[in-house]
Amino acid sequence: MTFGFAMIRTSKYLFLIGLIAGAYFVSGLLGQMLKVPPSNAGALWPPSGISLAAMLLLGKRIWPGIFIGNFCISAWAFGFKEESLIVYAVTGLGAVSCALAGTYLIKRFVGFPNPLVEDKSIVLFMLLGGPLSCLLPPTIAMIAMSLDGIISASEIPVNWISWWVGDTMGVLVFTPLTLIIFAQPKHIWRKRLASVGIPLVLANALVIVFFLYMQEIDQQQRQQKFKNQVITLSQALKNRIDGDLHAINSVRIFFMGSDNVENQEFILFTKQALSPFKEIESLTWISHLSAGIGNIEFTSILNKRITDYSNDQQVFSANPNHLLKGDFTSSEFGYLSVEGDKVILVMPVFNKAKNNEKLLRGAIVTRISIDELVRESFNELNTADSFFTVSTSKGAENQKKIIFSNAGDQSTNKASEEYAFSVADHQWRLSFYHNSVLENSRIYWPMWWVLVSGLLFTSLLGVGLLILTGRYFRTESIIEERTAALLQAKNAAETANNAKNQFLANISHELRTPLNGILGFTQLLQKRSSLPEDVKKHVNIIKQCSDNLLTLISDILDISAIESNKIKIDIGNFDFELLLDNLVDVFKLQADEKNLTLIVNNEVSPQYLKGDETRIRQILVNLLSNAIKYTDYGSVSINSSYHNGNLVVSVGDTGCGIAQKDLEQIFSPFVQINASDFVREGVGLGLAITRELVDFMGGEITVTSQPGKGSIFSVSLPLPISTRNQYGAIPDQQVKTERNTAMRVLIADDSEINLLLLANMLEQYGCVVDSAMNGQEALQLISEQDYQMALIDLNMPVMTGLELVKVIRSQHNPLKIAAISAYADEHKITEALKAGFDFYLTKPLDENKLIKILMDVREEKQIIVRGPDLIKNSSITPLSW
Structure with a gap:
């Protein structure tokens, strides 16, 4: 088992090394695309950035992958030379040392893993991993390559700088890109994909595309320059040869126009005519005897001294009969041969017979130096970096013969450009070659x-x-x-x-x-x-x-x-006049106790309005209560009106009044103004609740006051007129008891006081009452007796009221059940009604509301009763107050 795990770990490690080496090699090919001579290293070297990121992420153990990748790409760049294997290995060690140094410095001074969110961390990361660590690879490589003789000492600076720049750029560009994909914490690095990664990739791609475009333009320009130089040099050589032939032809014409030419005359004429042409070494006149046999008559030595000429008979190089067929009116005719580095031009001279037949008189033999011909042709031209050969051939069956070359080993390669022209009976060809060594050694700034x-x-x-x-x-x-x-x-x-x-x-x-x-x-x-x-x-x-x-x-x-x-707000129809009368009855007693006059002025014409009666009552109660509380003498007035769909009620007093600076503060909870001067009852909640209720109903409350003269609080509420006004007033349902029909009622509460109170209330109205101290007893009684009504407390031992009502409803018992609880919050009310209670009464119990429930159950009809102490369950969503 242990061996198997070891094999798996080894396989994974080897796969990782191969992956790193492959990534290094493939990215190195991209770098090779961007190299600029004379350096073999690209100006952007992606492997340096990838190897640094890989070592930061995976640790030092991946160094063999970096070494193998660099070794392979170096061998690829230098041509897999066996004698340079050591150099490839040394450059690989240089790449490994760069990654190791960068990793050590970054972990030592920056720390890694690191999200790189601090400016200092980012700058240090780039400097340590890029320019500083990248000093090692070019230094190590230059030492190895110079010792191996691959580069000379003069080439070291340029190659070192280009190598260092390429590695540095690779780190600055490709290390962030690699970390964005693989680094931790992912939630930070991945967010940089769109903000950093994509812009970097696009910018890098644009640079590469622009570089390749510029490289293509530069290549085309250099190619065009090469072609132009080829044409210029070829045309210059051709023009020089044409000038030589023209000058030699003038000598031929001189012989054709003279029956007898003396030696001195020949020498004088040829020197005067041919002295500008330094490549023409000598001119010899050979008279024709017969059968191709000629005799050297005299020789004119030009520019160079020629010896060893004899008057022995010489054999013409061409058949005289063949020469007779030529057109000798043109200076381009002649017979050409090559002897070493000399060109021998034979130009026949004829005399015309009476019958217009041509008679060979002799021949002018001209010796031309090929080296001097080329030198004179290109004397005033730029021939730097020009490598070419001059070859000659005659007829299709003859192979070309090179008569001049400065191309060296380049002549074994295929010519880049060729230019051909005719000289006498031969075809001359100029072949031009690119010097790759020279091109690669030039710095393309x-x-x-x-x-x-x-x-x-x-x-x-x-x-x-x-x-x-x-x-x-x-x-x-x-x-x-x-x-x-x-x-x-x-x-x-x-x-x-x-x-x-x-x-x-x-x-x-x-x-x-x-x-x-x-x-x-x-x-x-x-x-x-x-x-x-x-x-x-x-x-x-x-x-x-x-x-x-x-x-x-x-x-x-x-x-x-x-x-x-x-x-919550419960919208319903209510009688505003009745509401106001009830309030006046209550607060008139309080006003009388303080000897205050209560003035009421009601101008509301519609009797019934549509709104929340309870909340409106609460607003008016708070305003009237405050007015009476803070008024010690004088009066309290109530003015009400209705216009434009708004109920407007004003409550004025002749009390102590409120300072202007305190008009807003009085609506804050638990605040009483001048509490030390005017000690009043209450905790300062009335006005705060009033304003919140008015705002909640979409109304407005205002106050005007003068200290010592009193205050006026005005409330405006948007209340529509009820449709009940169309049918007249509906008389209020009187709360009556019908003692002749006894109801059997069950009450359940764990408090003996509450049981005694409920029993006394119900018995006064003719009810037969049974009581239980917990939910279990109540359930037992319900199963034994037939009750019309049950009043159940929510908090009871053994079985709570909620548990009890759920059991009753699960038995499909239609018993009317009212919840009785001291909890008055919305959550408890809603929970109870959803559990199955028909009504919800809050403690302390309101006797009138309790009797209304009894009447409703007795008469088995729906009544709508709403108030702060009662909620009746129905098909609509129950509301709480």
Whole structure:
């Protein structure tokens, strides 16, 4: 098993090394496309950047892949020469040393893995991995290549610089690209794909395309320059030969026009006519005897001294009969032969006979130096870097013979350009060759500047984009941290708010439970006629104090619901006149207690409006309560009107008034102005709740006040007119009891006080009451008796009210059930109604609402009762107050 795992690890490692070597070699081919002579290294060397990134990501263990890849690409570039294997190995070690040095420096001074978001980290990363580490490969390579004789000492600077620039550019461009794809943390590096990677690739591609285009243009220009030089040199040689032939032909014409030519005359004439042509070494006159036999008559030596001429008979090189067939009126005719580095031109001279037949008189033999001919032809021309051969041939069957060459070994290659022309009876051909060695040794500065400047721009673009994205990520990180902190604070605030709401709900529950007993038994005592007057007064005081405490509890729950955005509005038809009369009846007693005059002016013409009666009552109660509370003498007035679909109610007083600076502050929760000067009841929630309710209903509340003179609060609410006005007023349903029909009612509560209170209330109205202390007892009684109504407390031991009603509804029992609870929050109300309760009554119980439920159940008809203490389940979504 261990051996098998070792084999798998080894196979994976070898595969990784092969992958790195392959990537190095393939990317090296791209670099070879971008090399500029005289260097064999490209001005952009992608393998250096890829190898550095690979070693940073995978560790030092991948160095064999870098070595193998560099060895192969070096052998490819230099032609797989066996004698240079050591050089290839040394350059491979140079590439490995570059990657190792860059990795060490980056990990030592920058750290890796690193998202590179700090400006300093980015600059250090590029400097250490690029220009600094890339000093090693060219230095090592130049030493090895100079020792091996591949380059000379004069070639080292150019090759070193080009090698260093290529490696540096490769790191600056391809290391970021590789890290974007493979580096950690991925959530940062991958985001740079669009902002850094794509712009780098596009910029690099544009530079490469532009470089290749410029390279093609440069190649075409050099090719055209070469062609132009070929034409110029060829034409110059041809023109020189034509001049020689023309001058020699003038001598021939001289002989043709003279019957007898003396030696001195011949020498004088030829020197005068041919002295400008330094390539013509001598001219010899050979007279014709017979059968191709000639005799040298005399020789004119031009520019050079020629010896060893004899007067022995000489044999013509051409058949006289063949020469007779030529057209000798042209200077282009003659017979040509090559002897060593000399061209021998034989030009026959004829005399005309009487019958116009040609008679061979003799021949002029001219010796021309080929080297001098070429030198004189190109005397004033630029022949630098020109490598060519001059060859001659005669007829299709003869092979060409090279008579001049300065091409050296290049003549074995195929000629790049050729130019041919005729000389006498021969065909001369000039063959021109490119000197690859010379071309590769020349520095093409324009190409270098184009490529290096483009790559430098790309590199700086990459660094700049890395810095910009790094700053963006830093900003984003700060924003995320602050957002997280804000979210944590928000969650903490919400938790605290929820805890507060839960606390308020619990406090409300705990306060409502004893209040239920206090108010309930107070109402029972108030109905007793046998109580003395002073006791009734005490009972009324208890009732008033309990009502005030209940109002305070309701206000606290309302402000909590408003802050949690859980307030609900229930739209319905209501009688505004009746609502106002009820309020006046209540607050007239309070005004009388303080000897205040309550003035009412109602100008609302429609009797019925459409809106939330309970919330409107709450708004007016708060305004009237504040007006009476802060008025010690004078009056409180109520003015109401309706116009343009808006109900406008103003409550004025002659109280202490409010300073201008405090007009906005009075609507803040738990705020009382001048609390030290005017000690009043309450906790400062009334006006805050009032404004929130008005805003929620789309209305507006305003206040005008003068300290010491009083205040006027005005409320405008958009309320449509109810359709009930079209049919006249519907008389209110009176709360009556029908004692002749006894109802059997079950009450369940774990509090004996609540059971006693409910039993007394129900028995006063002729109900037969059974009681249970928990849900299990209640369920047992329901299974044994036939009840018309059940009043169930939610919080009970053994079985809660919610569990009880779910069991009852699962048995398809149609019993009417009302939930009784001290919880007045929306969540509890909704939960109870969804569980199966028909009604929801909050403690303290309102006796009138309880009797209305009994009447509804008894008469088996639907009634609509809404209030802060009652919710009736129906087909519509239940609303809470």
